[in-house]
Amino acid sequence: MSGAGPWLLGESQELCPEQVSLVRQHLEELLSSRIFAGSKRTQDFLRLIVRHTLEGDIDGLRERMIGAEMFGRPVGYDTGSDSVVRVRASEVRKKLALYYSEAKPNHLSVRIELPSGSYVPRFHFESERARTADDTAAAAAITETVAPRDGNPSFGPVLPATLVPAQLPMRARTRLVAAILAGILLAVALAGYFVYRKWQSNPTAGRGIHSIAVLPFDNLSGDPAQDYFADGLTEELINDLGQVSTLRIISFTSSMSFKGTQKKLPEIARELAVDGVVEGGVLRDGNQVRISVQLIDAAADRPVWASTYVQDITSVFAWQGDVAQAIAEEISTKQTSQAQPRVARKGPVDPVAQDSYLHGLLLRNAGDCGPAIDSFRMAIAKSPGYAQAHSALASCYGMLGESGRMPYQEAFTQQKAEALKAIDLDDSLSEAHAELANTAMTLDWDWPAAASEFRRALQLNPNSATDHEKYAFYLVRTGHPSEAIAEIERSVDLDPVSGSTFHAEGFINYFARQYDRSLAVARTAQGLNVSLGDWNFLLGDIDAEKRLYPEAIAAFLKSGDGPYSLGHLGNTYARTGSVDAARKLITRLEENVHRDGIGRYEIALIYAGLGDKADAFVWLDGAYHAHDVGLVYLKVDPCLDPLRSDARFDDLMRRIGLAKE
Numbered sequence: 001m002s003g004a005g006p007w008l009l010g011e012s013q014e015l016c017p018e019q020v021s022l023v024r025q026h027l028e029e030l031l032s033s034r035i036f037a038g039s040k041r042t043q044d045f046l047r048l049i050v051r052h053t054l055e056g057d058i059d060g061l062r063e064r065m066i067g068a069e070m071f072g073r074p075v076g077y078d079t080g081s082d083s084v085v086r087v088r089a090s091e092v093r094k095k096l097a098l099y100y101s102e103a104k105p106n107h108l109s110v111r112i113e114l115p116s117g118s119y120v121p122r123f124h125f126e127s128e129r130a131r132t133a134d135d136t137a138a139a140a141a142i143t144e145t146v147a148p149r150d151g152n153p154s155f156g157p158v159l160p161a162t163l164v165p166a167q168l169p170m171r172a173r174t175r176l177v178a179a180i181l182a183g184i185l186l187a188v189a190l191a192g193y194f195v196y197r198k199w200q201s202n203p204t205a206g207r208g209i210h211s212i213a214v215l216p217f218d219n220l221s222g223d224p225a226q227d228y229f230a231d232g233l234t235e236e237l238i239n240d241l242g243q244v245s246t247l248r249i250i251s252f253t254s255s256m257s258f259k260g261t262q263k264k265l266p267e268i269a270r271e272l273a274v275d276g277v278v279e280g281g282v283l284r285d286g287n288q289v290r291i292s293v294q295l296i297d298a299a300a301d302r303p304v305w306a307s308t309y310v311q312d313i314t315s316v317f318a319w320q321g322d323v324a325q326a327i328a329e330e331i332s333t334k335q336t337s338q339a340q341p342r343v344a345r346k347g348p349v350d351p352v353a354q355d356s357y358l359h360g361l362l363l364r365n366a367g368d369c370g371p372a373i374d375s376f377r378m379a380i381a382k383s384p385g386y387a388q389a390h391s392a393l394a395s396c397y398g399m400l401g402e403s404g405r406m407p408y409q410e411a412f413t414q415q416k417a418e419a420l421k422a423i424d425l426d427d428s429l430s431e432a433h434a435e436l437a438n439t440a441m442t443l444d445w446d447w448p449a450a451a452s453e454f455r456r457a458l459q460l461n462p463n464s465a466t467d468h469e470k471y472a473f474y475l476v477r478t479g480h481p482s483e484a485i486a487e488i489e490r491s492v493d494l495d496p497v498s499g500s501t502f503h504a505e506g507f508i509n510y511f512a513r514q515y516d517r518s519l520a521v522a523r524t525a526q527g528l529n530v531s532l533g534d535w536n537f538l539l540g541d542i543d544a545e546k547r548l549y550p551e552a553i554a555a556f557l558k559s560g561d562g563p564y565s566l567g568h569l570g571n572t573y574a575r576t577g578s579v580d581a582a583r584k585l586i587t588r589l590e591e592n593v594h595r596d597g598i599g600r601y602e603i604a605l606i607y608a609g610l611g612d613k614a615d616a617f618v619w620l621d622g623a624y625h626a627h628d629v630g631l632v633y634l635k636v637d638p639c640l641d642p643l644r645s646d647a648r649f650d651d652l653m654r655r656i657g658l659a660k661e
Contacts, residue, residue: 015123020054022110023123030112034210035099037273039493042095045070045088049121050112061119072520083482089119209276209297211248212327213268214238216259217291218281230282231256232358233291235365237278240324242430242463247328250274251465251495253365269298272496276304278327287313287351295327305330313351353383360392369396369405387425391432394418398438402629404563407597409627412443430461434470441474441632445656450474465495469504477632478658481512499525506538511636515542537565544568545638549576563592567602571639574609582606601630605639617648624655631656 015023027050030036031043048070052060060069063085067073071084079085093114100111111124214237219230235252242249250272258268265277280293294306307326360375376393379386394415401411416439422432437453440446454471461467468491476484488508495501502525509518519542522535540555549572556569570585586606589599600623607616623631634640635658643649653659 015054019110019123019125022125023050023054023112026110026112030096030099033099034275035095035102037211037275039091040273040496041489041493042088042091046092046112046114046121049092049114049119053121053123058120063119066119068516071514072517073514074516084485085119087482087486089114209295210246211250211272211274212241212276212278212295213250213255213272213274214241214278215268216256217279217293220281220283221285226282226284228358228362229284229355231259232361233282235361237323239431239461239464241278241327242461244324244328245462247463248274248494249463251463251498251501253465253498253500254495256365257497264301265296266298266301274298284313289313293323295330313354314349349386350383353379353386353389356382357386357389357392360389364392364396364399367399369399372396385425387422387429387432390418390422390425391429391435394422394435395431398435398442401442402438404596404598404629407626408442408629412439412627412629415439416443428460430457430464430467433457433460434464434467437474438470441477442629443627445631445658447474447478447657463494465491465498465501468494469501472504472508476508476511476636479635481514481636484508485512485514503535503538506535510538510541510545511633513545513636513638515545518542534559537568540565540568540572544572544575561588563589563599563602566592567599567605568639570602570606571609574606574611579610582610597626598628600626601628605637608640608642611642613643613646613648616643617646617652620652624652634658 027047031047036043036046045066048066049061052058059065063079064073066085067079070088073084093116096112096114109125113122113124115122214234217230217234219227234255238249238252238255241247254272261268263271265279269275269277275298277296277298278293279296280291283290289311291309291311292306293309294303296302297304305326307323309322356375356379360372360379363369363372363375373393373396376389376396379389380393383389394417397406397411397415397418400406401408401415415435419432419436419439422429423436426432433453434457437450437457440450440453451474454467454474457464457467458471468487472484472487472491475481475487485508488505492501492505502521506518506521506525509515509521518538522539522542525535536555536559540552540559543549543552543555552572553569553576556565556572559565566585566589570582570589573579573582573585586603589603589606592599593603600619604616604619604623607613607619620631622628630637631652634653634656640649650659
């Protein structure tokens with residue numbers, strides 16, 4: 001805190017009302033700054049520890065108590081193996097240090113510090129005496145009371161002797177001093193005017209835009225059948241901007257939740273915690289596309305950059321690289337080294353192939369992977385070198401395989417083939433690398449290769465919420481729960497109003513054995529105005545591990561009759577001693593295996609619940625040969641705990657590359 005003058009600690013003494021008010025006011029300034037605005041969880045952490053301190057509740061700031069209150073941990077949880085509070089505190093310390101390194105010390109009357117190794121913040125108040133002394137010293141350094149040789153102090157400020165020669169007569173010296181002072185004041189006024197004009201021409205220069213949401217482009221054609229085209233261009237622009245590593249770009253799914261909204265831009269920006277908003281309109285007329293786009297400073301609710309592009313339909317995607325580069329230059333940010341090469345490689349695309357691709361994106365985003373695959377195949381048939389279509393096709397096969405809607409080995413083999421084709425055509429596609437990473441887990445059980453591909457994907461697009469989510473599942477499957485939780489939180493920060501992202505966060509916490517926290521995530525999502533989907537399966541898993549078996553059974557019954565739900569329902573029946581009910585579900589799952597090839601892992605779960613280890617390992621071995629996706633959770637699935645002490649379990653872990661560390 002050098003350069004700020006003496007500061008008084010407010011931790012060991014009772015704060016007066018004025019000091020409490022200063023702290024609260026400064027806290028809001030901190031939380032609304034660009035440094036803290038990008039992470040709601042970091043904001044919440046700082047708010048929590050300051051509130052407890054101001055209320056005198058220092059006992060509530062122990063690690064376990066913070067973990068219980070903020071992260072839903074049980075009060076007696078093992079803090080040694082769960083570092084979530086320490087990780088969040090470290091982030092707060094870094095952000096505080098960054099904030100104060102940029103702040104002007106003379107403008108601060110209070111500072112907040114979080115000492116290392118402590119969760120109790122300290123408040124530093126500037127001493128009024130020190131401030132007065134500093135002001136006096138500063139004034140003396142600039143101007144001083146004149147004490148001329150005749151002892152008359154009436155001339156006020158003095159200028160350096162080199163500017164006011166002592167040999168001049170008194171009246172001449174006075175006129176010269178006045179003239180010089182007038183010149184200085186004029187120069188200051190002119191400088192202020194030009195600074196103001198510069199700020200007015202670029203109001204973001206001082207504050208800076210560090211986070212952006214691209215809102216769904218308006219379809220200006222008046223034909224609802226053209227919505228897919230405007231939505232597709234929006235998604236592609238988000239992907240291009242996502243490659244700018246110094247920006248935080250809100251994901252497509254969260255942006256699409258504001259399609260057709262009547263909310264004003266500042267309100268949307270506050271909900272998404274962004275500094276800037278990009279909006280635009282698309283008009284398609286025959287073979288030409290007219291695109292208008294503007295970047296808006298969210299705080300001032302005023303445009304800072306706008307442009308209009310007229311493109312031939314065959315080269316419409318080329319404009320996105322120009323827009324991404326223009327926005328990056330406008331806000332004085334540095335592009336990643338990967339962004340420009342990818343833009344340069346975007347050549348003309350057959351309009352029929354492009355339409356098929358955009359239709360496929362719309363279907364995939366709605367979860368209709370079957371029809372989406374048909375659209376992507378049509379795009380590839382028309383344009384075999386369409387890398388994005390191969391990548392999107394890979395993602396659809398992965399979704400079908402992991403959801404059990406397609407035989408595992410078939411789905412994952414197709415996923416890998418399409419991901420490799422996409423990378424061969426364009427190595428800069430982050431999605432393709434993430435899909436290849438998934439197949440390294442599910443098809444090859446090559447965990448080091450998966451880690452390498454995930455890192456490559458996130459290097460190419462650090463703003464991909466989907467890639468962060470996939471990497472979080474990799475981390476939890478390999479037994480790194482704290483890192484997985486941190487990774488899924490990054491995904492939530494990039495996709496803050498998406499039910500699917502919260503759903504993934506709930507499962508990450510479940511497999512990390514943080515059941516109360518997983519439940520808290522579900523409740524948080526239910527309190528938001530987002531599309532939630534079916535949470536019954538996750539709620540059933542949570543209740544089962546909390547030994548709330550009647551509630552778990554009720555939830556699984558509501559989650560449908562798919563093999564995953566039946567397997568976990570059967571496991572719960574087995575734990576409660578309902579043997580007949582459990583065995584009936586085994587029979588149903590065996591029929592599913594004969595018909596669709598799905599359900600071996602789930603049958604093993606039921607036998608594990610029944611305590612029948614021999615049959616459980618028979619079905620787990622069958623799952624191994626079928627490349628059942630359930631095996632990627634072998635290291636962390638709570639339902640398999642009764643088998644972990646058996647040597648056969650260690651052998652299976654070794655065969656799929658998850659041997660004990």
